Amino acid sequence: MKIRIKFTKEEPVKYLGHLDIMRFFQRCFNRAGVMMQYSEGFNPHQKMSFAMPLGLGITSSGEYLDCFIEDGQNLEKIKEDMNKVSGDGFRVISIKELKEGAIKAMAAVAYASYDVSVCKEIPSEKVLEGAEAFLNTESYIVLKKTKKREQEVDIRPLVKELSARDNVIRMTLSAGSEDNVKAETVAKAVFDLMGIDYQREKITMNRLDLYAEGMIPLEDLDTISP
Amino acid sequence: MGSKPALPDRILLSIEKPARYTGGEVNSIMKDRDQVAIRFAMCFPDLYEIGMSHLGMQIIYSMLNERDDIWCERVFSVWPDLHQIMKEENIPLFALESQDPVKDFDFLGITLQYEMAYTNVLSLLDLAQIPIHAKDRKDDDVIVIGGGPCTANPEPLAPFFDMFYIGEGETVYYELMDIYKANKQVGGSRDEFLLKAANVPGIYVPSFYEAIYNEDGTIRSFGPKKEYDGKVPLQILRQVVPDLDETFYPDKPVIPYVQATQDRAVLEVMRGCIRGCRFCQAGIIYRPCRIRSLDFLKKYAKYIIENTGYEELSLTSLSTSDYPYFAELMDFLVKEFSHRKVNISLPSLRIDEFSLDIMSKVQDVRKSSLTFAPEAGTQRLRDVINKGISQEDILEGSEMAFHGGWNKVKLYFMLGLPTETDEDVKGIAELSELIAELYYDTVPKEERLGKIQITVSTSFFIPKPFTPFQWEPMYQPETYLEKAGLLNATIKDQLNQRSIRYNWHDAKTSVIEGLLARGDRRVAQIIEDVYENGASFDAWTDHFDYEKWIRAIDRSPLGLDFYVYRRRDLDEILPWDFIDSGVPKEFMKKEYAKALAEKVTPNCKEKCSGCGAAVFKGGICFENKN
CATH class of the missing domain: 3.30.70.580 (Pseudouridine synthase I, catalytic domain, N-terminal subdomain)
Structure with a gap:
């Protein structure tokens, strides 16, 4: 089985x-x-x-x-x-x-959702501002380094949902072998838009769940209900 | 529940394999730090992956944690990447379970498994922010205690330890802990505790003793300092467990997340060895040879596999073929575990029909190799070292194995053994050639699975305390390399040279190991000097820096000529003479004389040689007399 x-x-x-x-x-x-x-x-x-x-x-x-x-x-x-x-x-x-x-x-993985918690030293209004700024951009280009070369990637279309509340940025991102963006990359972009210097220790990240196309959680995909 | 990590994410994200330092493994033991009377940090002075492979540490860990009043935690050396960060940021070395600084513990127990870890001992004391010298520690500093096989001669580390536990860990730890607790309750000082501890059998407090030297550097006398005369024992009796079935055995070993070097369940079937090879320290200090009963092993094999989920069980001892119930044990293990897909691994087997039959049942013949350790290339030299394996044994075993489908053979030898000549060195090449020829002579072409692959490895003989060769000199590194060169050339001159691969150990490491193995307490200065000049992880080939050692040795009054290259006089006081291993020096002298006369000594099963180990009242010494 x-x-x-x-x-x-x-x-x-x-x-x-x-x-x-x-x-x-x-x-x-x-x-x-x-x-x-x-x-x-x-x-x-x-x-x-x-x-x-x-x-x-x-x-x-x-x-x-x-x-x-x-x-x-x-x-x-x-x-x-x-x-x-x-x-x-x-x-x-x-x-x-x-x-x-x-x-x-x-x-099957197509999306992943995360909570990115931002340290308390940064006011929650500031985080909210950054998140909104990100949502309002049409594109956000980052340099993606692979082993062989550097490539410009627009990560804005890879962010399906993004919201902020009490210093927590909740995001749903494209994931899997085709389109994929890391939560940290998006967090960096939000920091950039807040105008705050990003450092890894300013955030903690928790993955919430993984989904197939149509935002079906993997635990409900092709599974037999008992 | 997990503890708050000692290291922030920022650091953990910047180092190699951070999970080495975060603890929380399955079967690791958490207690309430406020509810225990004694906090014991058990340390293996090497990397996590090495230390977590060690059974002895798991034994002491479980044994101490058995008691509600003690919390024993684990500590390992940190890799240079993190070491540097911790020094820069002033973060003290911490124990894995609680993540609390080791310096706040009651005890730091360091297991001394090999000499090349000695600089790591200093490195971790330093990182733990514990004064390196025992004499500088105050009442509330941790008590640093050393144990393990290297305590056969603890003297080169004497200034760094408050005490050494000499012998097997299962005997007096509880007693020592009780004395500590009682002393603490009455507000006794560190010195008062040390004095009481010094009277526990097997406990050696080096600061209570002193050596007086002759002009030529040798020891004139060794014993308690004047103020401790009559208050501490003259001789320390090595601790030996009489009955292994009565000892504590970890049935829930901690399962490392980061893969350990030996990533499997371990069942110690036997301790000690009946064979009496004259170069082997373990063969003397673990006398008498003692077995665990079949019932004990069956019971623990099941517990350990159930509690760990390991997919491999390894039977260990110095010579597993000598375990008297080996067939019954294997029968049971194969029946019990084959359906659970648990592999059985069998190091230290003598190759004969019986062991080949068993090996073919539990191993993939095509992948596994045969291992022989003749140690010397000629029968003459094997008689000198009392290695009871003959050319016929090796050839017969190989032939049987070839018919069973094996075509990989590993051979282990030593170069630089006492009385060795060029003929003995060449003998190694010749024996290897005979094995190769035997393969082509006895296995018909159509049955061969490729060509024979023989791997010859040589280490350089290092005389160790408590062996009949403890008086022997070593050679200079160049001489070792000449010997290795001669062997290599001889192999390359032979018909089957393409089937034989030869590798040899580093001669320089061997010389330093020789220095540390037989040094006295003046060698401590060299260790400290070389540590201060940046040495650590000397057991790691990439990290070992011979030049650093040589510079430190050159700065000390006595050098390698005195400690390593000198033949010691039979009447000389040796630095470890104050330890009573149960086997008196007279026996070692007798064995040394027999070695030079090329005479063998029968093994304990054949005939008791009256070595003295019967004083421990257990094991083979009594089995034979029934």
Whole structure:
């Protein structure tokens, strides 16, 4: 059975890299006694894939992992068992079975939403001003550095929604393999429009959720309701 | 719940692998700092990935945390990128669990696993903002205690530690903690505690002792300082656990998030070794050889796998083939774990029909390699070092393995062993060639999975305290390199040279390790000097700076000629003579004489040699007498 797990990656584990998280889940499945499906070959491994990597230092309330488990297991019980043996900061929110032929989470991601919290030294009116200035521009060009070259990218069309309240900028951004913009890039733009020097320590970022086209949360995409 | 990080995001985002420093791993232990009487920082003076691979640390961690009145936390060296930032910003070294500064703890326990970590010890004391010299520490400073195998000769570190725990960690820690607590409750001073501690078996407080030297630099006498005469023991008896089944074993080891070098569950099946190789320190200081019972191992194997979710279990000991219930244990593990997809890894196996059969069940034959450690190239020299493996053993084992599908062989040797001649060095090449030829002679062409791949590795022999070779000199780095050159040339002259890869250790590192292994307390000055001149992470090839060491050694009154290249007199007082390892010096002398006479000593199972370890009342010394 193919399942999709929605989980959190909170403060204490926000510095774990992608491979660290994968090893964590492998072992968490084992500790929870989940019967996993394994790949063929002499060194069988669990088959799992994550929806979208999260930058180091960013927390998340909505991460996704697709994997294969043996049929006939109770998903609610797996969730409970995993949460009993999980690590601080990792919490399973939901486990759902995927329909036959469901698109992989990784391929389905189209949008990601974030809360970017701005430090209290900056007045909330100022943040609001910056956010509104961003919404009112027609284009905002940034230099995107790849390994080989630098490229000018207009990030304004990649920002689907943006609002600010009490020093928190909430944003929904294009995500995935085609159009993608980082929350930090948008935060930098807002700082620029506020006329304030940007530094990474002036913000904290939390990813809220991931969505497919049509703003369908991944936990509801191609999943079978229990 | 997690603790507030000691380092702000700004710093964590700017360094390599920040999760090394943030703690919070599964099975790590959180307590209320206000509800415990003793805070103990357990430190491995190397990088997180190395330290988290170490079983001994997990044992002490779980054992101390078993008690409600103690909170034991972990500390590791920080990599130079963060070290520099912490120095610049005046952030003191912190423990992972609470993220609190180590300097506010009651104890800092540092495990000394290899000599090349000694500069890291100074580096972390410095970063922790703890006075580097024990004599400068005040009543409310942390008590710095050293443990681990290097305490076989703690003298080169004597000025930096308040005390050393000599021997296996499971025996007297609780007693030491109780004494500390009692002393604290009555408002006793640091010195009062140290004096009481010095009378706990196995605890050595270096500041209570002094050495007096002869004009030629050797030790004239060593013992308690005048004011401590009669108040502290003359000899420190190394602590050894008599029955391993009665000891604490971590059934919930901390699971590192950042991948450890040894990223697997570890089951120690046995401690000590019956074989008595004459170069091997562990073979003496962990005597007598003691086993864990089959029931114990079955029980803990299950617990550990269930509590960690590891997909690999490694059986460790100095020589796992000597475990008497090896077949039964493997039978159980294969049955229990194969359906859970847990791999069993088996280092330290002797290659024979039986072990090959087991290995073929638990490993991918095509990927795994056979490992032999003949240590010397000729039978004569193997007799000198008492390495009980013959050319026939190696060739027979290899032949069986070739038929089983193996075609990778790793061979480990030492260069510079006592009495070694050019013939012995060339013997290494010849033995490797014989193995290669054997492959082509015994495996028909159509059955071969490619050509044979032989890897020959040599390290340079380093005489260690508490071995029959403790009096032996080492060679200059150039001489080692000549030996390696001779071996390399001999290999290259042979028919199958293309099948044999040869690599050798760094000769300069070996010489410095030799200095630290057998130094006395005057060597501390060299360590401090080299640290002050920027040395750290000397165990890391890229970081080791020989020139720095040589400059520090040149500034000290006694150099490598005295500590490393000199043959010590049999009657000389050695810096570690005050430690009673259970095996008296007389036994070592006898073994040394037998080595030079090329005579072997039977292993403990064949015949008791009366080494003295029976004093510990356990293990093989008694099994045989039933």
